[in-house]
Each structure stands twice: as C-alpha cells, then as structure tokens.
Amino acid sequence: MIKNINVKGLIAIVVSATMLFAVLNANAADPKAMHPERNNYKSAGIFGKWDIPSLQRGFQVYQEVCAACHSLDLIAFRSLSDIGYNEDEIKAIAIEYEYETIDGDGEETFRPGIPADYFPAPFANEAAARAANNGALPPDFSTLVKAREHLGFFSSTYGEDYIVALMKGYEEEVPASAPLGFELPEGAYYNHYIEGNAIAMAAPLYDDMVEYADGTPATIHQMAYDVATFMAWASDPTMQERKQMGLKVMLFMFFFVILLYFTNKRVWAKVKKGEDIDPSKI
Ligand code: HEC
Incomplete structure (x- = not known):
C-alpha cells in the first residue's frame, strides 16, 4: 500500500493547496484593522437601484464637510442629473463655485461655474494639500470606494461599508485592545x-453637523451612510444602467435558449427517427 503513495506528488498537492489558499485569502483584511460590518444598500444585488434621497443627502455632506479637504476630480456638475437634480438645480449648484479664467484684456479673473465644469479641488496642488493637512494627502473621492473594495474568496470588504465604519471607528485615546507598546504617530x-x-x-463628523433638507436626523451613522452612498455613485456612476442591461441580456438569453432547444429538436427530428434524408431538400 505505502509503496503506492507518491511522496513528490503529495508534496506538490500540499504546496499547491497552500499557495491557492494564500492567493484566495490575499485580500483578507489586515489583522490589525477591524472588518467593517455590512450595511443594507438599495444599490446592492442584481436589481440594485440608486437610493436618490440618500445620494442627495450624501452630496450635501460631501459639500458641507468633506469637500473642504477631498477633491472629486472626475465628476462634472452635469452628472448630478443621475442623482435626481434637474437642469435648473444643477445650474444653481454650479454657479456657487468659482473658476479662474483670463478676460479679454489678458487679466486673470474669476467666472462662475457651469454644468460642464468639474468639481474644483479644495487645494491648488498636492503640496498645498499636504501643507494644510499635517503632511498627509486627503485622497480624491472619485474612485475611493472602488479602491477600498476587496472582494476576497473568504472575506470581502465593500467600499461603502469601509467608509461608514471608518467614520464611526475613532477612539479618543488608544484603547486597551491595541497591541502592547502601540503608539500613535504625531498628528494621527x-x-x-x-x-x-x-x-x-x-474624525470629520459629529451629530447634527448638517441640517438635512428632508428632515432626516443627522446622526454620525446617517451622514456616514449617505456620504458613502454618494461616494459609491461617484466611483461607479453607470451601476444602475449596467445592472438593468445585464437583466435584459439574461432575459433574452433565457428565451433564446428555449428557442434554440426547439429549433435543435426540429432540425434533428428526422435523423433521430431514422428517416432517410434527401440532401436536395435540406
Ligand atoms: C480637514 C480635512 C479633512 C476633512 C474635512 C475630511 N477629510 Fe478625509 N482625509 C483627510 C486626510 C488628511 C486624509 C489622509 C489620511 C491619512 O493618509 O492617514 C483623509 C483620508 C480619508 C479617507 C481614506 C482613508 C484610507 O483608507 O486611506 C477617507 C475614506 C476619508 N478621508 C473620508 C472622508 C469623509 C467621508 C469626509 C467627510 C465626511 C472627510 N474625509 C473629511 C482630511 C480630511
């Protein structure tokens, strides 16, 4: 019996399995960072749709809180039509921003924003952003939710959940659960x-920091949830169209398969019955 076991083969299998496990688990969260809990979003799943009231509240949180430090480079005002604003509302939002331009005399001047403009960055460049933030760079929000998403085989972190958890995950002092000898760096x-x-x-949020137009109580969780929804849209603005198109394609495929099944049956019916086929009649 023993003779039949191929030791090299066994080692190869064990090594491959270990490597496979390591690769599949490579995305698992860093052991020090806690795993964000999963929230419910209307945008989740194959029937997912944007939660417009939440998106608009999240946009308000972005504008009133986060935009002081975080840019949103890839989003133009006109894209806000996706989150339920009409043309006039978008014009009114854009006009609140100023852009540098050159006037007829070659002088630098400012003009109000138009729907085709992109959200202006809060700082002139990276150096200015770092100078204002203790050397740290506030990342652009356009793709941050996708960038923080880790879809692993054994554990997944969704970008929105990470944002919500991060907003709520602050401690005023290093907690007892921190590893022995843990020290916060200066300014962290x-x-x-x-x-x-x-x-x-x-910690950028505190309760009632914004006053929601729709009267929703502005708890830290609510604001974090809404701004995470808004950031998820910014990262993936075509999500809804993509899912709806996917459903249509699946539906089409379903009927197409049925059609093909009966076509196939009919085409081969004579052969199956063993009838002679006259090639001139095919
Ligand atoms: C006063 C400036 C400031 C404001 C206001 C601010 N942030 Fe930040 N944010 C920063 C800085 C600086 C960093 C970089 C931190 C680092 O590198 O350690 C950062 C990093 C982040 C990150 C990235 C964390 C990571 O995984 O790397 C997220 C997410 C974030 N902020 C979300 C928000 C949200 C949401 C708001 C609004 C509710 C907000 N921030 C408001 C300065 C700010």
Whole structure:
C-alpha cells in the first residue's frame, strides 16, 4: 500500500493547496484593522437601484464637510442629473463655485461655474494639500470606494461599508485592545478600521453637523451612510444602467435558449427517427 503513495506528488498537492489558499485569502483584511460590518444598500444585488434621497443627502455632506479637504476630480456638475437634480438645480449648484479664467484684456479673473465644469479641488496642488493637512494627502473621492473594495474568496470588504465604519471607528485615546507598546504617530488619530490603526484625518463628523433638507436626523451613522452612498455613485456612476442591461441580456438569453432547444429538436427530428434524408431538400 505505502509503496503506492507518491511522496513528490503529495508534496506538490500540499504546496499547491497552500499557495491557492494564500492567493484566495490575499485580500483578507489586515489583522490589525477591524472588518467593517455590512450595511443594507438599495444599490446592492442584481436589481440594485440608486437610493436618490440618500445620494442627495450624501452630496450635501460631501459639500458641507468633506469637500473642504477631498477633491472629486472626475465628476462634472452635469452628472448630478443621475442623482435626481434637474437642469435648473444643477445650474444653481454650479454657479456657487468659482473658476479662474483670463478676460479679454489678458487679466486673470474669476467666472462662475457651469454644468460642464468639474468639481474644483479644495487645494491648488498636492503640496498645498499636504501643507494644510499635517503632511498627509486627503485622497480624491472619485474612485475611493472602488479602491477600498476587496472582494476576497473568504472575506470581502465593500467600499461603502469601509467608509461608514471608518467614520464611526475613532477612539479618543488608544484603547486597551491595541497591541502592547502601540503608539500613535504625531498628528494621527486612532481608528479601528484603517490599516495600522492610525489615520491623519481627525474624525470629520459629529451629530447634527448638517441640517438635512428632508428632515432626516443627522446622526454620525446617517451622514456616514449617505456620504458613502454618494461616494459609491461617484466611483461607479453607470451601476444602475449596467445592472438593468445585464437583466435584459439574461432575459433574452433565457428565451433564446428555449428557442434554440426547439429549433435543435426540429432540425434533428428526422435523423433521430431514422428517416432517410434527401440532401436536395435540406
Ligand atoms: C480637514 C480635512 C479633512 C476633512 C474635512 C475630511 N477629510 Fe478625509 N482625509 C483627510 C486626510 C488628511 C486624509 C489622509 C489620511 C491619512 O493618509 O492617514 C483623509 C483620508 C480619508 C479617507 C481614506 C482613508 C484610507 O483608507 O486611506 C477617507 C475614506 C476619508 N478621508 C473620508 C472622508 C469623509 C467621508 C469626509 C467627510 C465626511 C472627510 N474625509 C473629511 C482630511 C480630511
């Protein structure tokens, strides 16, 4: 019996299995960072649709809080039609922003924004952004939700959940659960959900920081959830169209397969019955 076991083969299988496990699990969260809990979003699943009231509230949180430090380079005002604003509302939003331009005399001047403009960055460049933030760079929001998404085989982190958890994951002092000898670097704050547990951004939200137009109570969780929804849209503005197109394609495929099944049956019927086929009649 023993003779039949191929030791080299066995080693190869064990090594491959270990490597496969390591590769599949490579996306699992850093052991120090806690795993964000899953929230419910209307946009989840194959029938997912954008939650327009939440998106509009999230946009308000972005404008009133996060936009002081975080840019949104890839989004133009006209795209806000996706989140339920009409042309006049978009014009009114754009006009609140100023853009540098050159006038007829060659002088630098400012003009109000138009729907075709992109959200202006809060800082002139990276150096200015770092100078204002203790050396740290606030990342652009356009693709951040996708960038923080890790879809692993054994555990997944969704970008929206990470944002919500991060907003709520601050501690005023290093908690007892931190590893022995853990020290916060200068200018950093303790957060359970960031890798390494130290982040250069102070907790940006506190209760009732914004006043929602629709009267929703502005708890930290609500604002975090809404701004995460807004950031998820910014990262993937065509999500809804893509899912709807996917459903149509699946539906088409379903009927097409049925059609093909009966066509196939009919085409081969004579052969199956063993009838002679006259090639001139095919
Ligand atoms: C006063 C400036 C400031 C404001 C306001 C601010 N942030 Fe930040 N944010 C930063 C800085 C600086 C960093 C970089 C932190 C680092 O590198 O440790 C950052 C990083 C982040 C990150 C990235 C964390 C990671 O995984 O790398 C997220 C997400 C984030 N901020 C979300 C928000 C949201 C949402 C708001 C609004 C509710 C907001 N921030 C408001 C300064 C700010």
